[in-house]
């Protein structure tokens with residue numbers, strides 16, 4: 001029996017969705033523990049591409065239970081739309097496949113309005129997804145949020161909206177110059193959501209711990225990435241939740257002793273969406289080439305992703321912060337055509353050599369990358385199914401990634417489809 005955590009080891013979009021979809025075979029339950037519909041996890045099955053924002057990436061496997069834990073913030077409209085989309089495609093035939101924890105917080109219209117209004121200030125812009133994530137977590141920590149368990153109680157919900165709205169409208173109108181929100185409209189809209197959502201309500205901590213005691217395997221699906229963590233990321237250019245492995249425990253009510261392995265997903269290069277420092281970023285033709293080859297456009301907002309070389313300094317940070325036991329290296333095929341590939345092995349900061357990731361975004365911004373160069377393989381590796389199928393140059397590149405990270409690769413992905421995968425070792429055994 002093993003419980004495995006999947007974590008984005010960079011700035012998000014590493015291919016977590018694909019890896020979770022593959023690992024679901026070994027687990028009985030797949031659990032989201034943080035974030036909300038700022039996430040966009042892509043699953044490619046045959047000719048079909050499915051992007052999930054809230055529902056765990058195990059949902060395509062009938063009989064596997066998908067749980068949205070207390071640490072998630074949920075936009076009910078997006079959630080219900082996602083269910084509808086899945087059902088139309090023939091998935092989620094049994095509603096019992098999906099469970100929502102009552103303590104998770106609900107994203108309200110004022111959260112989205114405040115998020116978008118704040119982002120209009122170009123000098124302080126974070127480049128958020130505009131989904132209301134930050135303001136919703138602000139209210140959670142400020143002890144004034146609305147939980148799912150409040151949403152489904154009509155009187156409690158109306159009282160909470162009544163209490164919150166004057167403050168939110170004051171901020172929206174007087175500070176941001178935005179239109180006022182209407183109490184009746186909100187209550188009416190959200191009450192309709194409540195009626196459709198109630199059937200998914202459950203207790204995440206209790207049911208997951210029962211499953212653990214019964215010998216089930218759990219798979220925890222991280223959203224965003226390590227360097228977007230609210231505490232450990234490149235603050236303030238981060239998201240508002242604990243994206244690292246520690247977030248699993250607070251976000252689900254499953255204790256640390258039950259976590260057996262933590263797999264960090266990393267691209268064979270690096271991307272970032274939104275603002276913030278990114279030392280190995282390529283603002284040149286090579287960056288454009290990688291963006292094109294990797295189809296690096298956001299799955300949530302469609303924004304072009306910033307592209308750069310693999311950053312070993314950042315990966316070492318992710319290995320330490322998450323206690324990574326294995327790396328899943330994705331998108332190795334994107335580098336197929338390059339004759340020369342670089343890895344950032346250290347930074348130079350004010351003439352000094354830095355081998356450890358600076359915790360201050362202002363310092364990181366001034367860091368310049370120190371690179372080591374590798375020969376490319378200049379051949380198509382999409383059909384490789386074992387390490388032996390890879391060209392020597394690709395094997396050497398992976399070995400260097402592992403050595404610099406101080407962590408072994410457990411999986412290599414050579415294309416978006418399920419079958420385009422090399423499984424080196426199984427984290428569930």
Ligand code: GDP
Nearest residue numbers: 013014015016017040041042331413414415416
């Ligand atoms: P997530 O947020 O970490 O789940 O990642 P996204 O879904 O936002 O972005 C990853 C993108 O890369 C998706 O379009 C995937 O279909 C695609 N992808 C995943 N693994 C591979 C791979 O090994 N090779 C290629 N070419 N694409 C991949």
Ligand code: IMO
Nearest residue numbers: 012013038039040127128129223224239273274
């Ligand atoms: P997945 O799960 C990449 C980024 C945004 C912005 C910052 C804050 O698909 O990897 P937010 O809306 O969360 O307040 O935005 O975080 N961001 C992501 N970048 N992948 C994601 O999710 C992201 N979720 C948030 O671009 O820079």
Ligand code: MG
Nearest residue numbers: 013040041299
């Ligand atoms: Mg994504």
